Amino acid sequence: MIPRRVFVWVDVAIMAASYFAAYRLLPHLQANIGFWPRLVQWAAPTLLEQLTPALGLIQPISQLLWALLVIIPAAMAVLGASGTYTDLTRQSRTRICMVGVWSIFAGIAVASLVIYVFHMQDLKWSRLFLATFGALAAFGLTAYRLALRRYLGWRLSMGHYARNVVLVGHPASVDWIADLVELNARRGEYPILGYLDPDAASTVSPTPRGITRLGSVFGLDSLLVQRPIHDVIVVQPLANAEWVGRVVDACDAAGVTLRIIPDCCDVRHRASLSLSRERDPLNLPAVLLSPVKWDAEELFAKRVMDLAVASFLLVLLWPVFLVLAMLVKLSSRGPVFYRWHVIGRNGKPFVGFKFRTMVHNADELKAGLAQHNEMTGPVFKMSGDPRITRIGRWLRKYSLDELPQLYSVLKGDMSLVGPRPAYRAELERYEFWQVRKLSIRPGITCLWQIRGRNEISDFNQWVAMDLEYIDTWSLWLDLRILLRTAWAVLAGTGK
Secondary structure, eight states: OOOHHHHHHHHHHHHHHHHHHHHHHHHHHHHHTTHHHHHHHHHOHHHHHHHHHHHSOOOOGGGTHHHHHHHHHHHHHHHHHTTTTSOGGGSOHHHHHHHHHHHHHHHHHHHHHHHHHTTOTTOOOOHHHHHHHHHHHHHHHHHHHHHHHHHHHHHHHTTTTOOOEEEESOHHHHHHHHHHHHHHSOTTTSOEEEEEESOTTOOOOSOTTOOOEEEEGGGHHHHHHHSOOOEEEEEEOSSSOTHHHHHHHHHHHHTOEEEEEETTOOOTTOSSOOOOOTTOTTOOSSEEEOOOOOOHHHHHHHHHHHHHHHHHHHHHTHHHHHHHHHHHHHHSSSOSEEEEEEEOGGGOEEEEEEEOOBOTTHHHHGGGGGGGOOSBSSOOOOTTOTTBOHHHHHHHHTTGGGTTHHHHHHHTSOEEESOOOBOHHHHTTOOGGGGGGGGSOOEEEOHHHHTTGGGOOBHHHHHHHHHHHHHHOOHHHHHHHHHHHHHHHHHTOOO
């Protein structure tokens, strides 16, 4: 979602632009309604003097800037107090429109009050100017919010913001927590995959409510590897809950949000007591343990940088794409692009694309080359791989085969900088501590790309650098990695 600070700056820009636009439009508006002052002067000359402030010219814009500096803070105060900077998809269209109009009205009212209190009699304050500014600003504040609300609602309905949930607890407790989740969450926002039973010997499946049993709590480690899970909710009994510590450790290692709810906190049938958790959208009576999150504004800036750079490169390099596609097609039998079926953030699978650098049946030949693997761990790397084509070896040398991944960056499956995504077969062989590299969006390049690249043969060292990137991330680090990657590409250090 969009950070609050971005909303604030957009609102300020819209109000400032509306103020200057209204000033520029005023002469044209006056010219179009000039007939009415002449009519009034003929019918009632004394009335014209009263209408002059509404239609007459105002002072130079430089003398009116103070009013803008009064209007903006007043309008922002109303916008903030009305909760318009919270999740737009949870706000009605009527509420968004009313708040937008009311905030501008409040700003103009405060500016008018300042004029009255300080007796600014010499100020020529055109009411036509105020009406034009108010209409433009109110329209701008509401229009972009409504458009953004529609876009975010569409993405929500398509499942882009869905957070898969696994419940942990005895079947009876799981049922009432599932009721609360569905009561507080929007449709499709927190789908429940199933539940884990603390009793390994239990054979109850599913719960009375129909929630699927996924096994015992001792299988959580492997489940976090095999399935895309974002939240774990534990219903903790008041006694004999040694297994909760195991769940905490597993969620901590995988970077998954954990909520721990005492079994006695069933609040569904309370008459007057209710829950008040402003920061937790599920509003559960839980101890909330959440992974350390990157700064929302910096994360938004990272996404904007991804979109800007990827779009620029795709537009700039499209002739290169055509030439490379023809070289790949003419040099060997098979498709131009290799469809890259990999696992991304939080275990979500996606299909990426690369220029094909191997023979068309390379995956079938891989098993016969397993004994030549130079990497320790689940990944495969081999010097002089016979499956690589002559053009493919050149493409890899300058990392040109990676260019189609810019499309995955535009889609949001990948980032410019981040840990490399994993194949499903590789992921199943990960040690559990290595899974945390999937807690963020994967990237085209990362620290390992600029620290040895082809010289790294230990997968544990590779993952350690990915985790170092996650723990020390900043926009400045991304820029440094991109610049050093560009130099590595130009130097042709790829294999």
